[in-house]
Amino acid sequence: MATREFAYLSIRELGQLLRSGETTPTELVEYCIDRLETVGRRLNAVVTVTRERALREARLAEAELASGLDRGPLHGIPYGAKDLIAAAGYPTTWGAEPLREQRFDFDATVVAKLRDAGAVLVAKLGTVELAGGMGYEQPNASLTGPGLNPWNLEAWSGGSSSGPGSAVGAGAVPFALGSETWGSILTPSSYCGVSGLRPTYGRVSRYGAMVLSWTLDKIGPMCRSADDCGLVLEAIAGPDRNDPSTLPTPFRYQPEREPAHGFRIGVLEESLETAQPEVRANFETALEVLSEFARLEPVTLPDFPFNETARIILSAEAASAFEDMLDSGIFMGLTAPEDRTGGYAGLAIPAVDYLRAMRIRRQARSALGALLERYDAIVHPATAVVASPLSMRFDDYAGKGRRLPLGSAGNLAGLPAISVPNGFGERGLPTGLQFVGAAGSENRLLAVARAYQERTDWHLRRPPL
Amino acid sequence: MSEERVDGEIERRLAGLRERFPERFTQPQWQEIREDLEQLAKAAATLRRRPLGNADEPDFIFVP
Numbered sequence: 001m002a003t004r005e006f007a008y009l010s011i012r013e014l015g016q017l018l019r020s021g022e023t024t025p026t027e028l029v030e031y032c033i034d035r036l037e038t039v040g041r042r043l044n045a046v047v048t049v050t051r052e053r054a055l056r057e058a059r060l061a062e063a064e065l066a067s068g069l070d071r072g073p074l075h076g077i078p079y080g081a082k083d084l085i086a087a088a089g090y091p092t093t094w095g096a097e098p099l100r101e102q103r104f105d106f107d108a109t110v111v112a113k114l115r116d117a118g119a120v121l122v123a124k125l126g127t128v129e130l131a132g133g134m135g136y137e138q139p140n141a142s143l144t145g146p147g148l149n150p151w152n153l154e155a156w157s158g159g160s161s162s163g164p165g166s167a168v169g170a171g172a173v174p175f176a177l178g179s180e181t182w183g184s185i186l187t188p189s190s191y192c193g194v195s196g197l198r199p200t201y202g203r204v205s206r207y208g209a210m211v212l213s214w215t216l217d218k219i220g221p222m223c224r225s226a227d228d229c230g231l232v233l234e235a236i237a238g239p240d241r242n243d244p245s246t247l248p249t250p251f252r253y254q255p256e257r258e259p260a261h262g263f264r265i266g267v268l269e270e271s272l273e274t275a276q277p278e279v280r281a282n283f284e285t286a287l288e289v290l291s292e293f294a295r296l297e298p299v300t301l302p303d304f305p306f307n308e309t310a311r312i313i314l315s316a317e318a319a320s321a322f323e324d325m326l327d328s329g330i331f332m333g334l335t336a337p338e339d340r341t342g343g344y345a346g347l348a349i350p351a352v353d354y355l356r357a358m359r360i361r362r363q364a365r366s367a368l369g370a371l372l373e374r375y376d377a378i379v380h381p382a383t384a385v386v387a388s389p390l391s392m393r394f395d396d397y398a399g400k401g402r403r404l405p406l407g408s409a410g411n412l413a414g415l416p417a418i419s420v421p422n423g424f425g426e427r428g429l430p431t432g433l434q435f436v437g438a439a440g441s442e443n444r445l446l447a448v449a450r451a452y453q454e455r456t457d458w459h460l461r462r463p464p465l
Numbered sequence: 466m467s468e469e470r471v472d473g474e475i476e477r478r479l480a481g482l483r484e485r486f487p488e489r490f491t492q493p494q495w496q497e498i499r500e501d502l503e504q505l506a507k508a509a510a511t512l513r514r515r516p517l518g519n520a521d522e523p524d525f526i527f528v529p
Contacts, residue, residue, distance in 0.1 A: 135501070215525065305515065308508035315505060329489060341494045344486070345501035348478035353509040358523035360515055365524060 006031050007171030008462055011077055011228045014174055018065065018076045025058040025065070025076035025120060032078040032122045035172040039465055040123070043157065044145040045166035047083040048090050048124040054078065057120040064118065073231045075118030080176040082161050083124040084131055084210035085219070087111050094210045095127035095160075097143040098333040108208025109243065110177055110219055110236045117235040125163025125176055129334050131184060132160040133212040133318045135342030138393045141335055146390055149192060150463040152427050155387040158188030164222045165192035170465055175223040175232050179209060181216045182310055182411050183403070189222055189419040190382035190432025195449070195459055196222040197229040200439045201414025202247040204233075205240035213317040214245070215358075216310070216411055225459050226420060226449035230255060233442060251442065258447035265290055265435075265448065266299030266371070266378040271404050275384040282423035282431045283381050286452070290379065293451050299378060302367035304360065306408040312349065312357040313412075319346030365413040372415070372438040377448045380406045382419035382432030389427075410436045418449050421458035430458070471510060475502045 006014065006028060017023045033049055040046040061076040081087065084094045086104035093099050111121060126144040128136055139146035139156040147162025149155040150170040157166040161178030165188025168176050178185045180198045189196025197220045204219045211217060221232035230253035237251035267287060272280055290296060322343055325331060332340050372378065384404055388397035410417050415436050422433035433452070437445035453459050479499055490498065 305508075305511045308511040311508045312505065312512065332489070338497065341490065341497045342501065344482055344498050345478075345505055347485075348481055348502060349505060349509075353505075353512070355523050356509070356512050356517065358525060359517050359521045360512055362522060362524035 007035060008224065009174065010224050011073055011174055011231050014077055015073050025061040026055065028076065029054045029058040029078050029120055029122055032173055036123050036167065039170045040167050040172040043148040043150060043166040043170060045126050045147065045157070045163040045170070045172065046123055047093055047126055047144055047163065050087060050090055050121050050123060053087070054120050054122040057115065061118050061120060071118035074114065074235050076120065078120045078122040078173055079114065080123040080125040080164060080167050080173045081111060081121060082127045082164050082176070082178050084127055084179060085111060085177060086208040087121055087124060090124060092124065093143055095129040095142045095144070097335055098330045100143060104208065106208060109205035109240050111208070113236050113238070119235070122173060123167070125167050128160035128162055129336065129339055130322070131179060131181060131210060131212045133181070133322070133343065134331065134334065134339035136336045137338050137395065138336065139388070139390050141339060143335060149387050149429065150465055151193060151429050152387070154390055155427060155429055156191065156390055158191035158387055160184040161188045161222065165189060165194060168192065168194045168222050168224065169463060171462070175221055175228055177219055177236070178222045179217060179219045180411070181212045182314060183407050185220050185222060186382050186407070186417060186419040186432070186434060191387035191430065193421045193430030193458070193461065193463070194222050195224065195226050195229055195418065195420045196220065197233060197442070198417045199233060199237065199442060200247070200416045202245045203237050203251060203442070205243040205246050207240055207242035211321045213314050213321070215317065216314060226418060226446050226453055227255065229418065230446045253446070254443055255447065255450065258443055260447070260451055261293035263294035263376040263448050263451070264374070265294045265296050266375040267296050268299055268301065268378050268380040268406060270300060271384070274399065275381055276386065276425055278423070278425035279381050279384060279386070279431050282425070283433065286422045286433050289452060289455050292455060294448070299371065299375070301405055301409055302364065302371060304364040304367065304409070306364065306405050306412060307403055309357045309360050309364065310408040310412050312353055313361065315346035316349045316354040319343055319349065323347065361412050364409065368409060368413045368415065369438065376444050377435040377437045378406070380404065380434050382434035386425040386427065386429035386431060406434065406436060413439070415439055416442050416445055418445055420449050420453060421461070422456070423458060471506050475499065475506050478502050
């Protein structure tokens with residue numbers, strides 16, 4: 001039964017329908033599977049629909065809710081996971097054609113945690129091959145083809161969490177799990193008009209997910225709103241003995257304990273000259289909205305070579321994580337020609353270069369921490385441009401300045417960030433607003449984003465599908 | 466590091482990779498790898514311009 005419209009409802013709205021008996025987990029799952037098989041496939045957002053597991057989990061949720069066992073706000077809610085996150089028995093391709101048949105016999109910790117919270121896995125969603133770690137330079141870099149943008153089918157979805165961005169943006173799933181090493185949650189969230197949260201490094205276990213960079217990888221939610229991101233984060237966060245990077249304390253999403261106004265926000269204006277005019281204009285308009293509930297002050301980032309430091313660390317760790325596969329030659333079967341050679345230079349990075357980058361990283365993290373002590377968040381455009389046309393290489397569309405410094409700075413320091421929609425740019429494509437906070441400050445960051453979304457409706461807009 | 470020394474370093478690294486993967490790549494692919502090596506060498510050169518003291522530790526902690 002797919003005659004009712006569930007596509008763009010929030011997790012809380014779906015939860016109300018489930019608890020009032022107006023729908024069931026099975027109906028929601030069938031609706032999402034139908035939309036994934038049609039709209040999702042058209043967008044190249046789907047690798048595998050996990051139909052049998054989804055229907056089994058939905059029937060269980062249905063029985064539990066009927067018997068009075070309520071596992072919380074995600075109980076009976078369908079979701080998708082980026083296909084570098086393992087789900088027992090199903091292919092986990094890492095987006096790579098040579099790994100099309102790769103399977104794991106266990107659930108990643110995040111999938112297990114969502115199962116325990118009653119959420120229902122309906123699909124493994126598309127990703128740029130190897131999370132983009134081989135240096136792809138254009139959209140066609142996945143075994144499922146280029147991720148298409150629900151707002152404009154001639155535009156890219158962003159990456160590397162391309163499937164989660166497209167699927168949530170198209171209303172094919174209420175939420176999805178993405179991952180970010182350097183921009184891979186915030187970029188597709190911004191490009192596809194969804195709300196995406198990059199948690200503090202160590203907040204969420206990566207066990208069972210592909211490693212690109214041990215010290216940079218994070219898993220986080222991509223949703224319809226900041227509030228939904230909070231609900232999902234609480235379910236997936238927490239210590240895990242299988243991931244030594246995880247923080248020792250659990251995370252509780254506590255919107256009721258956060259203020260709704262009176263925030264202090266630092267406005268980062270550097271690099272705005274590299275942004276498209278519509279991105280700049282939407283940013284200026286968003287600042288006017290923020291000024292209704294926050295005190296805004298100009299800030300500058302401490303002076304560090306953020307991009308170069310991140311480049312060395314990511315390249316060295318990726319080369320080490322994939323060394324056996326690079327040796328084997330298996331990557332010669334990757335989709336993007338540049339990805340067949342892109343990982344090899346990292347094998348030749350001297351240890352002293354990596355260590356120097358890690359020494360500078362410590363200083364940079366300390367300086368950023370001192371800056372963020374004074375603010376609830378720093379705000380900046382999530383991306384300098386809207387999604388590029390499918391036919392263009394990224395640098396040809398956006399120029400070399402496409403990597404905004406706050407992206408590398410925030411990822412190097414392990415800081416949480418959220419991208420929320422704040423308007424539209426050229427070719428009818430969404431733009432995003434990025435808030436970055438101090439390590440561990442997700443509740444405050446989400447409060448700022450919620451306050452913005454209470455005054456705007458960009459996150460409620462629907463693409464013309 | 467001077468420009469000549471950077472170029473020499475890139476050639477040494479490229480030679481090491483050619484020795485490790487003698488049959489793997491075409492000439493245009495080796496050129497792509499060389500360009501990647503150049504980018505990493507430039508990034509490393511940028512990092513070397515930032516002064517560090519003897520006691521400046523890397524950002525990870527060894528836990529015995």
